[in-house]
Amino acid sequence: MEITKLSADDEVGCAEAVAVDSAGWKLDLPEMVQHTPRSFANMLRYGWDLVPPRAYLAREDGIPVGLLTVDVPKYDNTNQTWIDVKVHPDHRGRGIGSELVGYGENLTRELGRNVVGFGGLDLPKAEAFAQRHGFEQKAVEVNRRQDLSGLDWGIVQRLYDEAVAASSAYELVKLTGSLPDDMLDGMVAVTESINDAPKDDLDIDDDVYSPERLRAYEEAQAKSDRTLYRVVARKKDTGELAGHTVIAVERERPHIGEQHDTAVSRDHRGHRLGALLKSSMLLWLREEEPALTQVDTWNAESNNHMIGINEQLNYKIVSRFLIYQKTV
The missing domain is CATH 3.40.630.30 (Gcn5-related N-acetyltransferase (GNAT))
Structure with a gap:
């Protein structure tokens, strides 16, 4: 599996990232507002307040299979990162998500930070995934x-x-x-x-x-x-x-x-x-x-x-x- 950092100017890569992301939401929570390729690229350019996240696309034999985004706070909580992992439903259960979590944790260490945050739907499989990787539940947010x-x-x-x-x-x-x-x-x-x-x-x-x-x-x-x-x-x-x-x-x-x-x-x-x-x-x-x-x-x-x-x-x-x- 190849993991590459995405650029906002990579139209094909952003479209592939959105395809992976949307496929997951359509299975797990179709009501969720999903990115378009344009909104995803804008997120990578500007973020919430000109501190854009980093995004990494995982491919196997050229096929997009997973997506990792990493928020790196600048104004506060500078000991932390927040990661989000998506795996295309056709490729789940093969360790791709685990590899992306590990990639995000390694990046956190390389940045000199020591706390990783992670959010997941209140579903048994998502909770089991978080616990398997040593995450501790700290809060509940409702959309x-x-x-x-x-x-x-x-x-x-x-x-x-x-x-x-x-x-x-x-x-x-x-x-x-x-x-x-x-x-x-x-x-x-x-x-x-x-x-x-x-x-x-x-x-x-x-x-x-x-x-x-x-x-x-x-x-x-x-x-x-x-x-x-x-x-x-x-x-x-x-x-x-x-x-x-x-x-x-x-x-x-x-x-x-x-x-x-x-x-x-x-x-x-x-x-x-x-x-x-x-x-x-x-x-x-x-x-x-x-x-x-x-x-x-x-x-x-x-x-x-x-x-x-x-x-x-x-x-x-x-x-x-x-x-x-x-x-x-």
């Missing part, structure tokens, strides 16, 4: 999807109206694309509020944000051909930024959206700002993105507060992922 075509907009409007009444000291600012310069520093503090979300037993430090990292995120999303919609809550009397929610809409597939962040700063909680932000965003997107039919979000299974809001807004569970780590 939920909002069906906008079946959304009761009366519920959304009522949630919005009730939240407005409870948050009269705040105003909303709607933004598309990049933040204005005068909001950048304040948004760093708001974004850091995501660190209050449950980490369960994960061996991870808090995410570290800066104006430069927020700009890198905006640039990566724009270059990946996604439109960012952001609603920000701001205190009327002081101008202090209190919370925000962000949804990215694909331009290649404008029916698909992804919830990137919802956070309320600790000093401003208790005013129903989370419900206000999310309901306001939906009402805005109904006008701005008429083709949008679904929005995916990810939460720790233990994040009861955010899950409670999402369930009011017609989010349904798509998948449950077990998150593992090991020391190498």
